[in-house]
Amino acid sequence: MNKKLVALFSILFFVVIVLAACGGESEDASSEEGNDDGSSEETVTLTLAENHPDDYPTTVGDKKFAELVEEKTDGRYEIEVYSGGQLGEESEVLEQVQLGTIELARVNAIPLTEFSESIGVLSMPYLFEDEEEKWEKLNGEVGQDLLGTLDGSGLVGLTFYDSGERSFYNNVRPVETPEDMEGLQLRVQSSDLAIAIVESLGASATPMEYGEVYSALQTGVIDGAENNFPSYYTSNHYEVAEYFTVNGYQGTPEVLLGSQDLWDDLSDEDKEAFKEAAMESVDVQREAWAELTEEAREAVTENGSELIEVSDTEEWREAVQPVYDEYGDQYSEWIDRFTE
Incomplete structure (x- = not known):
């Protein structure tokens, strides 16, 4: 084979290699850019x-x-x-x-x-x-x-x-009925509704930052507070307020x-x-x-908290009727739909 033919075959071989490589790159680019309809598959x-x-x-x-x-x-x-x-x-x-x-x-x-x-x-x-x-x-x-x-x-x-059900706890006495709430000083969140609920039950409401509750319980500034089991446990409030009334008044x-x-x-x-x-x-x-609730419940019980179970909340519901009298019109449509 003369030199001209060798050169020609070499050129043809190179062109085939280049075209194959370009074809591969084009296919890869297409798969990255998306489907034939132009939609993107990028996450x-x-x-x-x-x-x-x-x-x-x-x-x-x-x-x-x-x-x-x-x-x-x-x-x-x-x-x-x-x-x-x-x-x-x-x-x-x-x-x-x-x-x-x-x-x-x-x-x-x-x-x-x-x-x-x-x-x-x-x-x-x-x-x-x-x-x-x-x-x-x-x-x-x-x-x-x-x-x-x-x-x-x-x-x-x-x-x-x-987020669980909130209940009342205190360090004065076991609370079984709304009458047992009479005279207790309880920490609440800073809201008119929260204050109205506690006062309808005969207790006094003290709005306070959550981080201040432990020392306020410890020093007697307040008698109790309200929250769910995990919060009662993780905040260590069980150490300074041993009576927990399980009545799930709010959730x-x-x-x-x-x-x-x-x-x-x-x-x-x-x-x-x-x-x-x-x-x-x-x-x-x-x-x-x-x-988590069950773990917290078991932990506070093991550490000496007394749990007062309220199986019938009817008298508690009757006691908070003044709250519904005050806020009922504002939420009447939704109260009706949730309770119908």
């Missing part, structure tokens, strides 16, 4: 703010929600949960969610009354007959309609999470929510996926809450 990463620790029940619920969203959207959306208040306190987080700088958050329902007065109904005493009725209503149509009252605030309510839930900016960017299909994921995460969150 969108979202942020969810949580102010409780990593192993707390609401955080457990957040993580299950994130897992389900990724699963239901075939990996197109990934949610990173920032627990322990890394992104700020609830008030700061709510502002960021409204602005769209944080896409998702878990907050208590109480601060949401700033954006929807109607949500305040969830703090009314003895609103539900029992836990079964409560969660049937919150997970049902009326609960979703209540979340819908956030429309126009820049916030979108996805579902409710459990304001937590709320998982998103920003309006995020919601407007989602397709109808993805909105449905996010809603389904939120609702399906509730059982996991509530199971984690039940386990």
Whole structure:
């Protein structure tokens, strides 16, 4: 073979190699850019703010929600949960969610009354007959309609999470009936409704920061307070207030929510996926809450607390009727729907 033919074959071989390489690069680029219809397969990463620790029940619920969203959207959306208040306190987080700088958050329902007065109904005493009725209503149509009252605030309510039932505890005497509350000085949250509830039961209400309660109990500034079992235990209040009346007078839930900016960017299909994921995460969150409550209950009992079980709350419900007389008109529509 003469030199000209050798050169020609060499050139042809080089051209084939180059074309093959270019074809491979074109195929790779196409798979990265998306499908033939132009849609992108790139994963969108979202942020969810949580102010409780990593192993707390609401955080457990957040993580299950994130897992389900990724699963239901075939990996197109990934949610990173920032627990322990890394992104700020609830008030700061709510502002960021409204602005769209944080896409998702878990907050208590109480601060949401700033954006929807109607949500305040969830703090009314003895609103539900029992836990079964409560969660049937919150997970049902009326609960979703209540979340819908956030429309126009820049916030979108996805579902409710459990935060337990609040009860009274003190260091003076066992409290079995409303009459036993007479004369007790109890710490409450700084809200007119919280004060009205305690005073309707014959006790005196003292609004106070939560961090001051232990020393106030210890020094006799107050006789007692109110909260759920996990808080009673983790705050060590059981050390200075040994009588815990298990009567679950109030159970304001937590709320998982998103920003309006995020919601407007989602397709109808993805909105449905996010809603389904939120609702399906509730059982996991509530199971984690039940386990934590039982652990706290056992711990305070072992450490000497006396638990006074109230099996019939009828007389307690009658005692707080003045609260319904005062606030009933404000929440009448929702009280009717939750109790019908």
